[in-house]
Amino acid sequence: xxxxxxxxxxxxxxxxxxxxxxxxxxxxxxxxxxxxxxxxxxxxxxxxxxxxxxxxxxxxxxxxxxxxxxxxxxxxxxxxxxxxxxxxxxxxxxxxxxxxxxxxxxxxxxxxxxxxxxxxxxxxxxxxxxxxxxxxxxxxxxxxxxxxxxxxxxxxxxxxxxxxxxxxxxxxxxxxxxxxxxxxxxxxxxxxxxxxxxxxxxxxxxxxxxxxxxxxxxxxxxxxxxxxxxxxxxxxxxxxxxxxxxxxxxxxxxxxxxxxxxxxxxxxxxxxxxxxxxxxxxxxxxxxxxxxxxxxxxxxxxxxxxxxxxxxxxxxxxxxxxxxxxxxxxxxxxxxxxxxxxxxxxxxxxxxxxxxxxxxxxxxxxxxxxxxxxxxxxxxxxxxxxxxxxxxxxxxxxxxxxxxxxxxxxxxxxxxxxxxxxxxxxxxxx
Numbered sequence: 001x002x003x004x005x006x007x008x009x010x011x012x013x014x015x016x017x018x019x020x021x022x023x024x025x026x027x028x029x030x031x032x033x034x035x036x037x038x039x040x041x042x043x044x045x046x047x048x049x050x051x052x053x054x055x056x057x058x059x060x061x062x063x064x065x066x067x068x069x070x071x072x073x074x075x076x077x078x079x080x081x082x083x084x085x086x087x088x089x090x091x092x093x094x095x096x097x098x099x100x101x102x103x104x105x106x107x108x109x110x111x112x113x114x115x116x117x118x119x120x121x122x123x124x125x126x127x128x129x130x131x132x133x134x135x136x137x138x139x140x141x142x143x144x145x146x147x148x149x150x151x152x153x154x155x156x157x158x159x160x161x162x163x164x165x166x167x168x169x170x171x172x173x174x175x176x177x178x179x180x181x182x183x184x185x186x187x188x189x190x191x192x193x194x195x196x197x198x199x200x201x202x203x204x205x206x207x208x209x210x211x212x213x214x215x216x217x218x219x220x221x222x223x224x225x226x227x228x229x230x231x232x233x234x235x236x237x238x239x240x241x242x243x244x245x246x247x248x249x250x251x252x253x254x255x256x257x258x259x260x261x262x263x264x265x266x267x268x269x270x271x272x273x274x275x276x277x278x279x280x281x282x283x284x285x286x287x288x289x290x291x292x293x294x295x296x297x298x299x300x301x302x303x304x305x306x307x308x309x310x311x312x313x314x315x316x317x318x319x320x321x322x323x324x325x326x327x328x329x330x331x332x333x334x335x336x337x338x339x340x341x342x343x344x345x346x347x348x349x350x351x352x353x354x355x356x357x358x359x360x361x362x363x364x365x366x367x368x369x370x371x372x373x374x375x376x377x378x379x380x381x382x383x384x385x386x387x388x389x390x391x392x393x394x395x396x397x398x399x400x401x402x403x404x405x406x407x408x409x410x411x412x413x414x415x416x417x418x419x420x421x422x423x424x425x426x427x428x429x430x
Contacts, residue, residue, distance in 0.1 A: 039067075039112060039113055039114045040067045040112075041067065041068075041112055041116055041118060042065055042066065042067045042068025042069075042110040042111065042112040042116070042118045043065070043066045043067060043068075043110075043118065044063065044064070044065055044066075044070075044108050044109075044110055044118060044119075044120040045063070045064045045066070046061070046062070046063050046106050046108060046120060046122045047060075047061065047062045047063075048061065048122070048124040049122065049124075050122035050123060050124070051122075051123065051124070052124040052125065053124070053125045053127075054125070054126075054127040055124050055125065055126050055127060056126070056127060057097055057098045057099070057100055057126050057127075057221030057222075057223075057229070058097070058221075058223070061075070061106055063106065063108045065108070065110035067112055067113075068110040068111055068112040068113070068116075068118065069110060069111055069112075070108065070109075070110050071109045071110055071111055071117075072086070072107075072108065072109040073086055073106065073107070073108045073109075074106070074107045074108075075094070075104055075105070075106050075107075076104070076105050076107070077099075077102055077103065077104055077105075078103065082094055082095075082098070082104070083095035083096070096178070096180075096216075096218035096233075097178065097218060097220065097221035097222055098126055098221050099126065099220040099221050099231075100126050100127060100128055100129055100132075100220060100221050100229050100230075100231055101125075101126060101127070101128035101129075101231070102125070102126050103123060103124075103125050104123065104124055104125075104126065105121055105122070105123045106121065106122050106123075106124075107119065107120070107121040108120055108121075126221070129227070129228070129229040129231070130227075131167075131227055131228045131229070132228065132229055132230065132231040133165050133166050133167040133169075133219070133224050133225075133228055133229070133230055133231075134165070134166040134230075134231075134232060135163055135164065135165050135166070135217055135219055135230070135232070135234045136163070136164045136234065137161065137162070137163045137164075137215060137217055137234045137235070137236045138161075138162055138164075138236065139152075139155055139159050139160070139161055139162070139236065139238050139352070139353070140152075140352065141162060141286070141371055142162060142164060142198065143311065146286050146287060146308075146311070149286075149287035149289070150286065150287045150352050152351055152352045153239075153241075153351075154238075154239045154240065154241030154351050155238055155239065155240055155241065155351055155352055155353040156240070156241065156243075156244060156284065156285060156350075156351050156352060156353030156354035156355065157206035157207045157208075157209055157240055157243045157244075157245070157353065157354070157355065158206055158207075158282075158284045158353050158354065158355040158371075158373075158374055159207070159238075159240070159284065159352060159353025160200050160201060160202045160284075160353075160371065160373045161200065161201040161202075161213075161215055161236065161238075162198065162199075162200050162201075163179070163198070163199050163200075163201075163215075163217055163234070164197060164198050165197045165198070165224070166197075167197070167224065167225065167228055168196040168197055168225065169196055169197065169199075169224045169225060170196075170224070170225040170226070171222075171223060171224050171225060172193055172199070172386030173386040173387050174222055174223065174224065175199065175219070175222065175224055175386075176191050176199070176385065176386055176387045176400075177387065177400070178217060178218045178219055178222045178230075179191070179201075179215065179216070179217050179218070179398075180215070180216045180218065180397055180398055181201070181213070181214070181215050181216075181391060181393040181397070181398040182213070182214040182215075182216075182393065182394075182395065182396070182397050182398065183211055183212070183213050183214075183393045183394055183395070183398075184211050184212040184213075184395060185208045185211045185394070186392075186393070186394045187203050187207065187208070187211065187213075187392075187393045187394070188203065188204045188205075188390055188391070188392055188393075188406060189201055189202055189203040189204055189390065189391050189393070190202070190204070190378075190381055190382045190384075190385050190389075190390050190391055191384075191385050191386075191387070191391065192373075192376075192381050192384030192385060193384050193385070193386060194384075200373060201215070201391070202373045202374070202381055204378050204390070204406075204409060204417075205409055205411050205416045205417045206243070206245075206355065206411075206415075206416055206417060207240045208240070209240060209241065209242050209243040209260065209261070210239075210240060210241070210242070211239075211240040212237070212238075212239050212240075213236075213237070213238050213239070213240065214235070214236070214237045215235070215236045215237075216233065216234075216235050217233060217234040217235070218233050219232065219233055219234065220232055220233050241351050242259065242260045242349075243258065243259070243260055243261050243415070244257075244258070244259050244349050244350060244351070244354045245257075245258040245354065245355045245356075245357075245414055245415065246258075246316070246346075246354070246355070246356045246357065247357045247359065247414050248269055248271065248278075248316075248336050248356065248357070248358050248359070249359050249360045250271040250272070250277070250278055250330060250358065250359070250360040250361045251359075251360035252360070253268060253269055253270060253271070253326065253327050253328055253329065253330065254266055254267065254268055254269060254327060255267050255269045255336065255338070256414075257346065258414065258415060259349065261415050265342070265345075267338050267339070267342045268326040268327030268328075268338070268339070269326055269327070269336050269337060269338050270319065270322050270325045270326045270327075270328075270329065270330055270331050270332055270336075270337040271330045271332055271334075271335075271336055271337070271358070271361070272314075272330055272332050272333065272334040272335070272361075273330050273331050273332060273333070274330070276332065276333045276334045277330075277334070277361050277362055277363040278314060278330075278332070278334050278335070278336060278358050278361055278363075279310075279314075279358065279361055279363040279364060279365040279366065279369075279423075280358050280359060280360070280361045280363065280364055280365050280422065280423050280424060281357070281358055281364070281365025281366075281372060281375055281422055281423035282355055282356070282357040282372075282374040282375065282418035282422045282423070283309045283310060283355070283356045283357075283358070283365070283370045283371065283372060283374075284309075284352070284353050284354065284355060284356070284370065284371035284372075284373070284374070285307050285308065285309060285316075285350050285351070285352055285353065285354040285356060286308045286309070286352055286370065286371060287308050287352070288306060288307040288308065288347055288350055289306050289308075290304055290305050290306065290347060291303050291304050291305075291306065292306035292308075292315065292317065294306075294313070294315075294335075296333055303315070303317050303318060303319075304317070304318040304320075304340065304343065304344075305317055305318040305340070305343035305344045305346070305347040306318070306343075306347070307346065307347055307350045309336075309356050309370060310369050310370040311368075311369050311370050312334075312369055312370075313334070313335075314334050314335050314336070314370075315335045315336070316335070316336045316338065316343070316346060316356065317335055317336070317337065317338070317343055318338070318339070318340045318343035318344065319332065319335070319337030319338065319339075319343075320339075320340050322337045323339055323340075325337075326338060326339065336356075336358075353371070355374060355414075355418065357414060357418050357419075357422055359422075364423050364424040365422075365423035365424070366423075367423070372423070374417075374418050374422070375422065375423045377420040377421070378409075378417075382403055387400055389401060389402060389403065390402075390403050390406060392406075
């Protein structure tokens with residue numbers, strides 16, 4: 001059966017910046033004799049100058065040592081030191097962009113040839129922008145009619161991560177580079193700009209089961225569009241549960257259920273009757289209800305053990321009234337009907353983001369009718385990145401890497417990924 005149509009909202013986005021402390025270390029030669037009194041002490045200059053106001057977050061901070069060697073540079077706020085590091089060539093790199101409207105203190109230390117130490121500190125204030133953008137981050141999509149019904153403890157292996165922005169983003173590459181992903185297991189993925197206010201992350205293949213994921217959008221100080229700066233950071237942590245994958249054939253009238261990367265069961269089903277055909281595609285489960293009120297022409301019914309798959313109201317659910325047709329013919333209004341026992345089993349295992357692939361239908365799937373990020377192949381998804389690079393994530397964080405440098409993916413359909421073109425694989429579907 002089919003619920004009333006649920007429509008999805010648009011999605012949103014973000015930006016980054018580069019902040020460098022460039023250091024020139026200059027050594028002075030002795031002017032006279034060998035006495036230590038003739039050796040000039042080291043001096044330090046720091047830019048921006050002490051007391052500077054309205055400094056742009058991306059402006060370089062330059063520290064130069066004269067008559068000595070630079071030994072240490074720290075940048076701090078009232079909250080403590082800003083994370084960063086001093087490289088071998090004397091450049092200090094922050095872990096994330098500087099915030100707007102914040103007072104920073106730069107402290108530098110140098111030593112002279114005679115080992116004398118000199119420390120200098122300066123303070124500057126970053127500017128407070130008149131135009132700012134905000135951001136939200138979620139694993140529940142952008143439709144409040146859907147997300148309001150989800151109470152997830154864990155997520156399925158297909159779950160995408162969505163970041164929405166309050167203003168259109170034009171400097172998309174800077175936003176992407178401001179996002180850091182940390183995962184307990186190695187993961188390769190990419191960001192895809194759905195529109196000017198929404199960017200979505202998806203792995204190249206399904207998430208490894210039992211992976212913990214942390215996403216940090218370090219947008220404070222990032223110029224996302226001319227004169228528009230981020231003024232806050234966002235954070236999301238989530239856990240991927242056991243792998244649960246369904247492949248349902250509208251032709252054979254059976255669905256294969258894979259749990260924890262093994263075939264769990266082959267269950268008789270009945271999908272959409274002619275005219276109400278269940279469309280092809282790899283969807284993701286969203287919410288579930290027991291029971292779910294389903295209405296349509298001539299019916300209004302509380303349906304047990306119902307797991308939603310599309311925004312238009314296609315569910316995998318208990319259909320005690322069609323058990324005799326299951327495994328033989330298609331009689332539903334578009335949902336995947338299965339027996340009460342099988343529906344209950346699936347319902348109790350399902351979490352948001354579990355992949356469900358429908359094959360064999362005369363009707364292709366529609367991108368956007370549900371969580372349809374897996375309709376796209378990896379190359380299609382990668383083409384939506386403003387940076388044009390893949391994201392390689394792991395326990396120490398993430399970096400952007402050239403797609404050409406990636407090792408070949410090792411997994412295959414259906415356990416690691418869907419088949420490419422799954423939403424329109426009508427001729428070859430079983």
